[in-house]
Amino acid sequence: MRAEPQSFDRVLSSMCTEPHPVAREAAVRFLATNPGDPGTYPQVSELEREAVSRLGDVAGLAEASGYVASGGTEANLQAVRIARERADDHRPNVVMPESGHFSFRKAATVLEVDLRVVPTDDDHRADLEAVRQAADEETALVVGVAGSTEYGRVDPIPELGEVARAVDALFHVDAAWGGFVLPFTDYEWNFAHASVDTLTIDPHKMGQAAVPAGGLLVQDETLLDELAVDTPYLETTSQATLTGTRSGAGVASTVAALEELWPGGYAAQYERSQANAEWLAGELEALGYDVVEPTLPLVAADVSTPTFEALREAGWRISRTGSGELRVVCTPHVTRAMLEAFLADVAELTPQATAPVSSCD
Amino acid sequence: MRAEPQSFDRVLSSMCTEPHPVAREAAVRFLATNPGDPGTYPQVSELEREAVSRLGDVAGLAEASGYVASGGTEANLQAVRIARERADDHRPNVVMPESGHFSFRKAATVLEVDLRVVPTDDDHRADLEAVRQAADEETALVVGVAGSTEYGRVDPIPELGEVARAVDALFHVDAAWGGFVLPFTDYEWNFAHASVDTLTIDPHKMGQAAVPAGGLLVQDETLLDELAVDTPYLETTSQATLTGTRSGAGVASTVAALEELWPGGYAAQYERSQANAEWLAGELEALGYDVVEPTLPLVAADVSTPTFEALREAGWRISRTGSGELRVVCTPHVTRAMLEAFLADVAELTPQATAPVSSCD
Missing domain, CATH: 3.90.1150.10 (Aspartate Aminotransferase, domain 1)
Incomplete structure (x- = not known):
């Protein structure tokens, strides 16, 4: 273990970054805790509630519900899973612009839903008309991207929300990367701007928290019930996360970063x-x-x-x-x-x- | 962020533990790396290959393939996913003793496979006859537990492997908790003892690595192909993990702990x-x-x-x-x-x- 991680001096490709010093310090302090076992680790569990509330402040959601996920992939997958569980159809579909992150392809494979990928316009944003045409009564979820991985583009979020409503689908916004810069722009992208059901916002990207710290927020806490699984031996009733044991470092550093840097x-x-x-x-x-x-x-x-x-x-x-x-x-x-x-x-x-x-x- | 994690002085309920000092040091050093992006973080990616190889040493698997997962839940879910993808049936089933971890219930829900839970015997071990009766031609996976969550029991692994073979199913061993104590017992539990296809062994439990560090090992590396998803922007061809961004801390601390403590x-x-x-x-x-x-x-x-x-x-x-x-x-x-x-x-x-x-x- 004499290996050294390379420095960040030449890293121009990462959606993640060096954690802020206060976030790093909190991560190190909470390294050995597990928010997935709140009966054993109540302090970090309390910190997670604070993290979710503060992420709600960033994303325009008072009384926020959600959790700190392992990253954007988990958060996106869970959003698709919520929609699948809500859908009546045996094999529902998800409509997404081609600028959507590949985690939605992974989610579609894992969850066995049909992914309908529609073209973007000349500026790499979702083509509204194409989304409208692809969405139908078997659509469980419409995805909008707020800060795309390839070009940093923001889809027309309010309009996409209306398309989702029109076919009685849920609407998910992937702001995994964009969520910590969009509040300082004129874009409409969050719960306050549109009819958004679920949203991904990752503290470990532009939020300067330590990996692993993704964020899933839901507009209505009953949406999390779709994810709940009984937990027989944990002195808690159920677990909505995809993973079991989770990183207290990610949770603590999220709170520390938000406390220090927001807004x-x-x-x-x-x-x-x-x-x-x-x-x-x-x-x-x-x-x-x-x-x-x-x-x-x-x-x-x-x-x-x-x-x-x-x-x-x-x-x-x-x-x-x-x-x-x-x-x-x-x-x-x-x-x-x-x-x-x-x-x-x-x-x-x-x-x-x-x-x-x-x-x- | 003045919160302090409680000490471990009164923690008797956790499957995880305080990381070993060398594991903690390595975790802190690699806190800001992401093995999910090997094109950007090659050092930690190389460390992951070493972690898998060393986990293979523990679990009786030369030329080991697999990866460092977020924990046992992800590893178990991925094992079920591999089996589902390999199965011909539209809705295959998984046969598991009732002592199996609740992550298999989560996996069955997420992956929409039927979970057939069969009774254990008077000593809380899988009842072989019950497993044999439950397994049929639609069985994609048989699960054996090597160190159960509730009673620390080890199922008759070689015999369960034979049951799986008899119905042409894959065989998974969940040694998430037991994997770092079983090598010092007389139990038959791993790849060297039985016809095992996939195995969960978590460094962040008895392995004394830092959370999050789970382990998925596969007997034949082509099994990982069932999980592969294309990754357009990562300068690598595909990704077999369930999550995207992953913790370099978990990977580095796994290598450090194994280097220090095995055997x-x-x-x-x-x-x-x-x-x-x-x-x-x-x-x-x-x-x-x-x-x-x-x-x-x-x-x-x-x-x-x-x-x-x-x-x-x-x-x-x-x-x-x-x-x-x-x-x-x-x-x-x-x-x-x-x-x-x-x-x-x-x-x-x-x-x-x-x-x-x-x-x-």
């Missing part, structure tokens, strides 16, 4: 991250790359495969969209200095624009 | 824990309680509800079996001194045996 610290971080994304987008454009405008702190640019591979070789942790574009996620650990170093490497690998042919002589 | 440290710990369990069982019996003999370090005793409640009131973290017996799990943090203090409280609450009527005077 001022997150607002300041959003400003820094967004400014970084816009700066990087501008510089890449100046180098001649096609750039997808960063409406949230995430930049996508059409960099060739050899350039991409060379940047990976140089130690940069970067990844690609499904269409092959370079993605840079401007999480809190991504500083301007890092981006400057990265851009210098990109510039070096960029084929020189052909110099205008000299006409003298 | 000598675990053997010594087993001896201490087993001696503690036998001592406690003897003392409770002497106080007049019916005790279930601790064949592994777990004691169950028929303590009345008022006594149980009074012990909880006194701050002891204890829990009950489904039939209402007190359970004491002798995990590594449970010392003889703790048990002596606990027993003193039990004795004080025990109704005095009627003194023989004095015949003098």
Whole structure:
């Protein structure tokens, strides 16, 4: 165990980030606790109620219900599971824009529901008309994305909520990544803006809590009943989570981060991250790359495969969209200095624009 | 965030324990890593391969495949999922003794398979004949328990494996809790002893790693293919885990604990824990309680509800079996001194045996 985790100096691909110091400290303190066993670990169980309440503040939900999940995948899967249990149909369907996270594909496989993936529009947002056409009486859930993984785009959430209502389906918003930056934008994305039933918001992404800390919020606490399983030996009556033993570190660091950063610290971080994304987008454009405008702190640019591979070789942790574009996620650990170093490497690998042919002589 | 986690001084109910100091140190060091994103976090990804290989050593599996899960619930659910995917039937069934963990009930609900729960024998072990009768051609999986949650019992694993083979089902062993004590007993429980396809063994229980660290091992790596989901943006081709982002802390602390403790440290710990369990069982019996003999370090005793409640009131973290017996799990943090203090409280609450009527005077 002499292995050292790499530093975050060259990590531009992660949806997660370095936990805030206060979040790290709380995680370490609660490392050996298990909110999945509240009869044994009552303190962390109490902290989880506080975490959910504070996540509700972020997502426009008074009297919030939900829990701190292992991450966005679990939260999304559980939202699909709630919808499946509520549906009358033997094999209901879920309607999702193609910008939805792959965890919904996993959920559909695990839960044996049909996933109807519909196209996005020219700006990578859900195509409302396509969603409307795909939704029918067997639709159990409509998914909207508030901060997509590939391009950081926000779907028209209120309108999608109306589509869901029209077919008597539940409406889920995946704000796993976007949830801690969207409050500082003009987007309509949460329970206060639309008819949202369930929402994913991950403290361990832009929330600067320690992994594993995902968040599932539900508009009505009876929705959690769909997930409840009896727990014979735990001195509690039932368990709504997908996992059993859970991380007290994630729960405690969520509370610590929210206590420290909501709302001022997150607002300041959003400003820094967004400014970084816009700066990087501008510089890449100046180098001649096609750039997808960063409406949230995430930049996508059409960099060739050899350039991409060379940047990976140089130690940069970067990844690609499904269409092959370079993605840079401007999480809190991504500083301007890092981006400057990265851009210098990109510039070096960029084929020189052909110099205008000299006409003298 | 001034909350402090309670100490382990009075925790007798947890299947988890305080992580070993080297495991804690490794968890803290890898707190901000994510083995679910190996393209970004290659070091912890490499550590996970080592963790799986070392878990294979414990469970009698050379060339081990599998992964470090969030816990036993995920590992058990994934085993059921593999079996469901392998089955031809639309709605296959899973045969499990009633001593099986409630995570299988959760798995059956999530995965929509039929769970056939069969009785245990007088010693709380799977009744082989009952399992044989319940298994049929629609059985996708037979479950055996190696260290049951309520009584620490080990099912007849080789024989259950034969029952599974006879109906062409997969065979799963749940050694989530028992896996780190069974190697020091005469029980036949693992891949080397029987025809086992999948096995759960949790480092964060008797393995003294930090939460969350469960283990899923598979006899043949192609079994993991049943779980694979494409991962478009992660610079890896697919993901077999149920969750997405995962805890590097759990992975690193698993490797650290195994490096430090396997096999000598675990053997010594087993001896201490087993001696503690036998001592406690003897003392409770002497106080007049019916005790279930601790064949592994777990004691169950028929303590009345008022006594149980009074012990909880006194701050002891204890829990009950489904039939209402007190359970004491002798995990590594449970010392003889703790048990002596606990027993003193039990004795004080025990109704005095009627003194023989004095015949003098």
